[in-house]
Structure formats: C-alpha cells, structure tokens
Amino acid sequence: MLTAIDRYFNILAGNIDQYLVLPLLYHFGWMQWEELSFDWALVCVYGFFAVIATYAICWPLEALFPIERWDDRKAVFTDAIYTVLNRVGVLPIVSFLLFYEVQVWVNGYIVDLGYIPPTLESLVPSLIGHPVITFIAYALILDCADYWRHRLSHMFRGWYALHALHHAQRQMSFWSDDRNHLLDDLVAGVWFGIVGLAIGIPPLQFPLLFLFMRFIESLSHANIKLSFGWLGDRLLVSPRFHRLHHGLRAAGRRSCNYGAVFPFWDMLFGTADFSNEYPPTGDKRAPEAMATGGYLAQQLSGLRFFRDELRAARAGSRSRH
Numbered sequence: 001m002l003t004a005i006d007r008y009f010n011i012l013a014g015n016i017d018q019y020l021v022l023p024l025l026y027h028f029g030w031m032q033w034e035e036l037s038f039d040w041a042l043v044c045v046y047g048f049f050a051v052i053a054t055y056a057i058c059w060p061l062e063a064l065f066p067i068e069r070w071d072d073r074k075a076v077f078t079d080a081i082y083t084v085l086n087r088v089g090v091l092p093i094v095s096f097l098l099f100y101e102v103q104v105w106v107n108g109y110i111v112d113l114g115y116i117p118p119t120l121e122s123l124v125p126s127l128i129g130h131p132v133i134t135f136i137a138y139a140l141i142l143d144c145a146d147y148w149r150h151r152l153s154h155m156f157r158g159w160y161a162l163h164a165l166h167h168a169q170r171q172m173s174f175w176s177d178d179r180n181h182l183l184d185d186l187v188a189g190v191w192f193g194i195v196g197l198a199i200g201i202p203p204l205q206f207p208l209l210f211l212f213m214r215f216i217e218s219l220s221h222a223n224i225k226l227s228f229g230w231l232g233d234r235l236l237v238s239p240r241f242h243r244l245h246h247g248l249r250a251a252g253r254r255s256c257n258y259g260a261v262f263p264f265w266d267m268l269f270g271t272a273d274f275s276n277e278y279p280p281t282g283d284k285r286a287p288e289a290m291a292t293g294g295y296l297a298q299q300l301s302g303l304r305f306f307r308d309e310l311r312a313a314r315a316g317s318r319s320r321h
C-alpha cells in the first residue's frame with residue numbers, strides 16, 4: 001500500500017511539474033533549475049498531503065479532548081500560515097534558491113579536499129540490508145542534533161529571543177510546530193547542513209516515515225489532553241510531554257523536554273519531565289506582538305527583541321567584569 005501511495009504522489013508531482021512548474025521556468029528563463037523542478041514538486045505534494053492528514057487527525061481530537069477552549073482563534077490562524085509556508089515547500093524552496101550557490105561551493109570545496117560525505121551505512125556496514133533500522137538510526141541521530149540545537153537556543157539570551165517566538169504562543173495547537181523566527185530557522189538549516197555533511201543526508205526513500213516524524217512533531221503541540229501512557233511517553237514525544245516544555249513556568253533557561261520526536265535524549269541528558277500536568281503555555285517576557293501579532297509583526301518584533309536582548313546580554317557581561 002505504501003508503495004502505491006508513493007507511486008501516486010510521484011504521478012501527481014510529475015503532472016504538477018509538467019503543467020505548472022516547467023512552463024513557469026521556461027516563461028521566466030530559469031532553465032537552470034529544470035533538473036530540480038520534479039523534486040520540488042514532490043516535496044510540495046508530500047508537504048500538502050502531510051498538512052491535510054495532520055489536520056484530519058488532530059482537528060477532531062482537539063475538538064473532542066481540548067486542554068483549553070478559546071473564543072477568539074486569530075492567533076491560531078497565524079500559526080496555520082507558518083505551517084503552510086513551511087510544509088508545502090515555499091520556504092524550503094526559497095532558502096534553497098538563496099543558498100544554492102553556497103551549497104555548490106561548499107560541496108565542491110569539500111570534495112576538492114578529498115572528503116566524500118559518508119553515509120551511515122558506509123560507517124556501520126552491518127546496517128546494509130536493514131533499511132528501516134537504518135532510517136531509525138538516522139532519525140535518532142538527527143533528533144540528538146536537534147535536541148542540542150534546541151537546548152543551546154534556550155541557554156543564550158540573544159538566541160532565545162528568536163526562539164521566544166515559538167514559545168510566545170498562548171493558544172498552542174497542532175499548527176504551532178512551524179511557528180519559528182526566520183533567523184532561527186536559518187540557524188537550524190545550517191546546523192542540519194553540517195550534520196548532513198558528517199553522516200550523509202537521510203535516505204529519502206522513506207518519505208512516509210519522514211512524514212510520520214513530522215506528524216509526531218505537529219501532534220506534540222496539539223491542544224489535546226493526551227499522553228501515550230508510561231511506556232509510550234518514553235518512546236515518542238506526546239502532547240503532554242512537549243506541553244511541559246512550553247509551560248509558562250518553564251520559559252527560558254529552566255525548561256525541560258527539549259526533544260522533538262524521541263524523549264530518549266532528554267532521559268539520557270537529565271532534562272526529561274514526565275509530570276501529569278497540562279500547564280498554560282506562553283512566555284511572559286516576550287513582547288505581545290510576538291504572541292498575537294500577524295506573521296510580519298511577529299517576525300519584526302522578534303528581530304527587535306533579538307537586538308534588545310543582545311544589547312542587554314552585552315551590558316550584563318560588561319558590568320560583571
């Protein structure tokens with residue numbers, strides 16, 4: 001069945017590529033992107049499907065078992081804009097276009113040095129022939145990298161000012177996962193680029209497993225009173241587990257539960273909290289525009305908060321000397 005879905009998505013992407021993307025590229029004289037256009041179409045098709053599937057599962061659950069009820073859902077709507085921009089491929093494509101030259105240069109430079117980026121299978125040959133185990137190994141390593149990126153972003157005042165955009169939301173829902181500052185997204189992109197060079201890019205032959213991980217990330221933000229039970233909560237990040245990370249009391253440096261998909265790294269590094277609580281979310285220090293402003297207002301306010309916090313951090317370190 002999974003291969004049937006894959007095949008269907010491929011056909012759909014092929015059609016979009018042929019009748020929409022390629023004519024646009026020819027029209028604007030951007031033929032140099034011709035080879036990549038099918039992959040872009042495929043990313044968009046998977047992204048679109050993921051948004052629909054997430055909505056179909058999370059929306060009824062939020063309606064049936066909500067933690068909070070809201071009359072005005074304007075702030076939720078802004079989060080939906082983030083999701084569509086991120087998942088249906090608009091932002092990934094824009095960042096790809098912006099950094100294409102840099103990527104070509106970095107790759108060329110590294111190959112010139114005689115370094116061929118390994119794959120996990122070349123590093124651990126016993127993984128060959130076990131594609132699902134290989135995928136889970138990749139997922140665990142990427143999640144570990146993400147755990148440390150996220151934990152560090154809580155430790156530095158300037159960096160946290162950007163990440164505060166993710167935490168400012170008081171109406172947290174399954175749309176909130178992609179609510180990030182663009183500069184914070186940029187740091188994450190570079191971070192994963194480096195990990196990718198070290199262990200190879202995770203195999204894209206498992207797009208559905210990849211989508212499942214993204215689904216867990218969306219679900220973990222959902223406004224649903226849901227845990228996966230004693231064992232389940234220790235295997236995958238549940239809405240209860242991630243909500244404790246977003247709790248008002250935990251904003252900033254004293255947070256817990258940094259993992260995005262697997263709680264394993266929090267358990268290993270001593271930051272896991274499995275309390276049976278669903279605290280109110282938000283960050284009292286973040287400017288109000290970061291919580292309830294529109295998309296652009298949030299981004300601009302995030303930049304100002306970043307600048308102010310950097311200044312304050314510098315002044316603080318000077319007064320200590």
Ligand SMILES: [Zn+2]
Nearest residue numbers: 150154163167
């Ligand atoms: Zn955080």
Ligand SMILES: [Zn+2]
Nearest residue numbers: 166177221242
């Ligand atoms: Zn979150």
